[in-house]
Amino acid sequence: MSQSSNLIGRIFERIKAPVDGWLFLFTILIFIVSLVVLYSASNQNLDKVLNKMAFMAIALGVMWAIANIKPEQLMQLALPGYLIGVLLLVGVALFGEVVNGSRRWLDIGVTRIQPSEILKIMVPMVLAWFFQKNESSLRWYHFVIGALIIAVPVAFVLKQPDLGTASLIAAAGFYVIFLAGLPWRVLLIGLLGFGATLPVIWNMMHDYQRQRVLTLLDPTQDPLGAGYHIIQSMIAIGSGGPLGKGWLAGTQTHLEFIPERTTDFIFAVYAEEFGLLGNGILLVLYLLVIGRGLMIAAKSTNLFGRLMAGSLTLSFFTYAFVNMGMVSGILPVVGVPLPLVSYGGTAMVSILVGFGMLMSIQKHRPLIKR
Template sequence: MNDYYLLRRAWERLRSPIDGWLLALIMALFALSLVVLFSASNQNLDKVINKMTFMLVALGIMWGVANVRPQTLMQLAVPGYIVGVLLLLGVALFGDVVNGSRRWLHVGVTRIQPSEVLKIMVPMMLAWYFQKHENALRWHHYLVGAVIIIIPSLFILKQPDLGTATLIMASGFFVLFLAGLPWKVMITGAVAFGASLPFVWNMMHDYQRKRVLTLIDPSSDPLGAGYHIIQSMIAIGSGGPTGKGWLSGTQTHLEFIPERTTDFIFAVYAEEFGLAGNLLLLALYLLVIGRGLMIAAKATTLFGRLMAGSITLSFFTYAFVNMGMVAGILPVVGVPLPLISYGGTAMVTLLIGFGILMSIHKNRPLIKR
C-alpha cells in the first residue's frame, strides 16, 4: 500500500507542471518526425535513435523548466540576456569558423551556439522590461525594447546567420506588438524598412543576394543556387493529393533533395504523404499555436502574456518560414521545420519555450507583481 502511495505521489509530481494538451500535440509531432526521418535518412536507424535520444533529453529539460516559477524566470532575464550577448561577443572574437560562418564557441569541454540562447533570452528580457514599466509605458520604452533586439541581432547577422537573426528579431517584435506598440509606429517602421532596402541589399553577402535573386527566378541557376528550390518544389508537387507512399518518394530516395533530413525535410514529407499529410501537419501546428495563445490569453501577469504570446508566435514563424522556404515563396535561410527536422539544438530551444508556456499556465493564480 505504501509503495502504491509513493508511486502515485511520484507520478503526480511528474505530471503536475505538464499541460496535457500541449504534451499530446508535441508527442504527435515527434511521432510524425520519426516516421519521416526514417525515410528521409534512407532508413538510417542510427539517426532515428539519435533523434529519440534528443527528444527524451528535450522533454526532460521541458519538464524542468515547467517547474520553474515565472517570478524566477523574471529574475533570470537580465543576467541571462547579458551572458548571451557576452557569449556572442566571444563568438565574434574567438568563435570557430565552420562552412564560412563563425557561430560556435568552445566553453570548457564542449562547444555551444550562443545565438540559440538568445531565442529565449531576448523575448524574456523584453517581457521583464515591459512588466517593470507596465503602469507607465511611453514611446521611449519601445525604443529601448528595439535596442534590446538590435544588439544581439547585429552580432548574429555578422556571423552570418540570417535565419537565426530573423527568428530573434521576430520573437522580439512579437513582444513589442503584444505590449501595445502603436500601429503608427509599425507603419512608419515598415515604410522606413522599405526605404532602406537598397542599403540593406548593399550590406548583404553575395550568397544572400543570390538567394533572393534565385527566389525570384530559380531557373536562372538550376544546377547552382536554384537547385534546392527547384527540387523541393518538384517533390511537393509530385506528392499529389495522397502522396507516393512512405519510403516511396523518388525525389527523396534518388537523392535529388538536398538537406533532406534537416531544412528540406518538409519536401520529403510532402512527396510521400501528399496534400492529406500536409493538412494533418498543418492541423497539428495550428492546434499547438491555438493552445499557446489560450495560455497567453489566460496569463495573469503582463510578463506571462508577453512571454507566452512571443513563444507561440515564434513557433508559428518557424513553421511558416521553413514551409515557405521549401515551397519557394521565401528565400532559403536555414530554418528547420519545428519538431520535425533532425537536430537537437533547435528542438531543445523549442521545448524550453514550451516549458515556459507550461510554467505560465500552471502559475495562473499568481498575484501581479
C-alpha cells in the same frame, strides 16, 4: 502493495503536475511524425532515429524542469541571461569556430554551443521583464529601448553571418514590443522606413544572400547551382499529389535529389511521401500548438506572462511558416529548420524550453498577482 501503489501514484502526480496535457499531447504527436519521416529521409538509418529520440528525451526533461520554475523566478533570470547571451556572442565574434564560412559556434571544452539559440529565448524574456517592470508608466522611449535590446544581438548574429537566426530573434523581440502596445501608426512608419532602406540593406547583404533572393524570383536561372535546392524541393512537393507516394517510396528522396533532406528540407520529403493529406495533418498539429499557446497567453494574469507566452507562440508559428515557405519556393532559403521535425538537437531544446515556459505560465497562473 498498497504503499507501493500510493508511492508510484504520488511520483506520477509529481511528474505530471507542471505539464500542460494538451500542449504535451500535440508535441508528442509531432514528434511521432518526425520520427517516421526521419527514418525515410535518412535512408532508414536507425541510428539517426535513435539519436533523435535521445535528444527528444533530453529536451522533454528540460521542458519539465522549466515548467517547474515559477514565472517570477523566470523574470529574475531574464536580464542576467540576456547579458550572458550577448557576452557569448562577443566570444563567438572573437574566438568562434568557422564552419562552412560562418562563425556561429563557440567551443567551451566539453562541447560546442551556438549562443544565438540562447538569444531566441532570452531576447523576448528580457523584453517581457522590461515592459512588466515599466507597465504602469510606459512611454514612447520604452519602445525605443526595447528596439535597442533587440538590435544588439541581431547585429552580432548578422555579422556571423546568419540571416535566418537573426530574423527569428528579431521576430521574437518584435512580437513582445507589438503585444506590449506598440501603436499602429508607429508600426506603419517603421514599415515605410524599412521599405525605404531596402536598397541600403541590399548593398549590405553578402553575395550569397543576394543570390538567394534572386534565386527565389527565378530559380531556373541557375538550375544546377543556386536554384537546385528550391527546384528539387518543389518537384518533390508537387509529385506527392493528394495522398503521397507512400512511406519509404519517395523517388526524389531516395534517389537523393533533395538536399539537406533530414534538416532544412525535411518537409519536402514528408510532402512527397504523404501528400496533401499528410501536409494537412501536420498543419493541424502546428495550429493546435499555436492555438494552445495563444490560449495560455490570453489567460495569463500579468503582463510578463502574456508577452512571453504570446511571443513564444508566435515565434513557433514563424519557424514553421519560414521553413515551409522556403521549401515551397515562396520565401528565400535562410536555413531555418522545421520545428520539432527537422533533425538536430539544439533547435529542439530551445523550442521545448519555450514550451516549458508556456507550461510554467499556465501552471502557476493562479499564483501570480496582477
